[in-house]
Amino acid sequence: MNNTQLETFLKIADTKNFTSAANMLGYAQSTVTTQIKQLEEELGCLLFERLGKSLTLTREGEKLTEYAERMLQLEREILLEIPTAKEPSGVIKLGVSESLCYNRFPEILLEYKRMYPKMDIQLQFIDHDTFPALLKKGVLDLVYTLNPLMENPELRLIEKRPESLGFFVSPDHPLAKKRRLTEKDLEGIPLLLTSHTCSFRHMLLEDFVRLGITPTIELETSSKEILKQFAMNQLGVAFMPEMVAVEEVKSKRLKKLSWGGSAFPIYSQVFVHKDKHISKAIDELIRLIVKKK
Numbered sequence: 001m002n003n004t005q006l007e008t009f010l011k012i013a014d015t016k017n018f019t020s021a022a023n024m025l026g027y028a029q030s031t032v033t034t035q036i037k038q039l040e041e042e043l044g045c046l047l048f049e050r051l052g053k054s055l056t057l058t059r060e061g062e063k064l065t066e067y068a069e070r071m072l073q074l075e076r077e078i079l080l081e082i083p084t085a086k087e088p089s090g091v092i093k094l095g096v097s098e099s100l101c102y103n104r105f106p107e108i109l110l111e112y113k114r115m116y117p118k119m120d121i122q123l124q125f126i127d128h129d130t131f132p133a134l135l136k137k138g139v140l141d142l143v144y145t146l147n148p149l150m151e152n153p154e155l156r157l158i159e160k161r162p163e164s165l166g167f168f169v170s171p172d173h174p175l176a177k178k179r180r181l182t183e184k185d186l187e188g189i190p191l192l193l194t195s196h197t198c199s200f201r202h203m204l205l206e207d208f209v210r211l212g213i214t215p216t217i218e219l220e221t222s223s224k225e226i227l228k229q230f231a232m233n234q235l236g237v238a239f240m241p242e243m244v245a246v247e248e249v250k251s252k253r254l255k256k257l258s259w260g261g262s263a264f265p266i267y268s269q270v271f272v273h274k275d276k277h278i279s280k281a282i283d284e285l286i287r288l289i290v291k292k293k
Contacts, residue, residue: 001042003075006068008035009047013065016055066137073138080279088281089118095126095134097146099224100268102244105144108288119281128199135273142282143271144289146241147199150269159270159290164242165200167257168249170234175257182261183211190218190236192227200266204239207262228254241266 011021012032022032040047047061057065079090096105109121124140128147134140136154146163167186169176178185193201201220208215218236221227224244231238232253238245248254270289272278278286 001039003072005035005039006071008032009039009061010065010068010072012036012048012055013057013061018055069138073141076141077277077279080281087118088116088279088284090281091120091122092282092285093122093124093139093141094285095124095131095140095143095145097144098125098222099146099241099244100144102224103246104243104268104292108285108292112285112288116281116284121285127197129197131271135271135276138273141272141276142285144268145271146243146268147266148203149265149267150271154274155271156274156276157269157271158286160267161269163266163268165203165239165264165266166242166245167259168228168231168238168240168245168254169236169257170232171252171255173234173237173255175237176255178257180258180260182259183208183213186215186237187213188216190216192219192221192230192236192238193217194224194227194240195220195222198222200239200241200264203264207264 008021008025008027011025012018015021015024018032018036019029022029025032036047043060043064045060046058047064049056049058076091076093080088080092112119112121124134126134126140126143126145128145128150131140131143131145132152132155135143149160150157167181175181175185175189191204193204195201205215219227219230224240227238227240228245228248230236232248237257238254242256245254245256249256270286272282
């Protein structure tokens, strides 16, 4: 058993497809098939149930997943910590909220890459509900997220910074001329919201329920670009993080409404698992995130 086989196993477990896994890893499909066959022979069990074109993990495969993720995490830590070279090299698996990638995180990543060109940052967009488990299993080394303040005994909160949610419309929208709005002003107004899994959407709709207001939802999407496009075309009021609309507000394609209703506190937050060893390479990335205003 080796880490190459385990990486292949995890990629197949994720994609549920040998061909897709082979393409993503840059292997021939026969190579992937051989690696899994060797792994199954060594462990003495089937790892995947093959039923026609469908592929699912067996019970033994599900058990192996957690161990494989931990072993690959340990390999990353060894490569980050053991070499004596002054310049860090290796891989950091970073989970990040999509909203942070509009104007803030790309600058952080570029600066980090200039400082440490031998480091490989592998990004994965995350959901609020699922990233704690990914940190616990070692799938991710570090998380940079935008959400309501989160407390979890399994996680270590390294940094938090207050951020802003807002309501955005076209400058030509009738509401753009109002000095101060509350929830009542949005009753019957088409709303452009983030997807069902997004905490921002839940905050707003819970507020409406508390006040006895029935929302008119025109659009739900995980794409902030689509939210902005709909808002710019006067198709509704977009509720989203202020940071994703900086350029559109600056160029007067969108206007942030003056809000006098309930507060919707959110924070950019940096998490690791509570037992995670923070290497020099990870610590430097955290330092840049904390420094960035």
